[in-house]
Amino acid sequence: MSIASAAQVIPALRGLGHEVIAVDTATGRLEGPAERRLLTSGVGPQPPSGRALAGIRQGAPALAAETAGMRDVDVVFLALHGGAGEDGRIQAVLDLAGFAYTGSNHIASATAMDKDLSKRLFRAAGVPTADWSMAPATAEEIGATLGWPVVVKPNKQGSTVGLSVVRAPAALAPAITLAQRHDDEVMVERFIAGRELTVGVLEGRALPVGEIIVPGEVFDYRAKYQAGGAREIFPAELAADAASRVQELAVRAHAALKLGAYSRIDFRMDPEGGLWCLEANSLPGMTAASLLPQAARAAGIEFPELLERICRAALRKA
Secondary structure, eight states: OHHHHHHHHHHHHHHTTOOOOEEETTTEEEOHHHHHHHHTSOOOSSOOOHHHHHHHHHHTHHHHHHGGGOTTOSOBOOOOOSHHHHSSHHHHHHHHHTOOBSSOOHHHHHHHHOHHHHHHHHHHTTOOOOOEEESSOOHHHHHHHTOSSEEEEESSOOTTTTOEEEOSGGGHHHHHHHHHTTOSOEEEEEOOOSEEEEEEEETTEEOOOEEEEOSSSSOOHHHHHSTTSOEEESSOOOOHHHHHHHHHHHHHHHHHTTOOSEEEEEEEEOTTSOEEEEEEESSOOOSTTSHHHHHHHHTTOOHHHHHHHHHHHHHHHO
């Protein structure tokens, strides 16, 4: 997904007259053919394997090496999603090197990536979120405290990687094992049935609410990144008071995590109209068809203008 975002952000910024240098956090600066080859590779139907991710992590110091040759750069546009791109580590490197960059600072980024910590802060700020427990937990404990079904997922991961909906006690342990392949901390959360809603926050204000209609129970990796995987409606067909309420909660969640100039906050609306915050995305997808740009377009902000505003906000923050 990071590559898909970069493939659209780079030409859009160049179209605005900006000089853009492409840098891969694993291999370093990309020139001509290497840039074109990487940025046309697309998003596969499955997330990268553990071996592929390990290779990327081993090469991540390339970014630190590149900073020495980037002193004339005004702002670093982070087209990174999940893992080391969204959990604050890259942001910490850029902070130490003195660069302005888009998104949230390293502390807020790490907080948003940690679902357990995020949910604690949501509750402290009066943002409803589903009950949860952290593994290890037995099926008997989960049945008594959360009931069935539950969602089992890595605590610090994105794109629903390693996520399972568990409906019976016997399936809990295998689901925890699957999630542990992606993170040593695993969350077990009460499953909320209902409508999938999302709200972009830009410079402290909520954008129009969107609704995601998926063929299955969750907005999974395939539904997110493959053509025809989901139907997205902006603005969502909601009563005015419900739309205002979810927008208010999104801004409150954004502030609770001390996020930067933009984010995307995801919710479920249950059949009774209750709203439940699922998570915050500190670096949401940034293709023109991604959810945040769609929300911005519904507010009259086209993709190039959105990128320009994000860059200028980063410069003001610096």
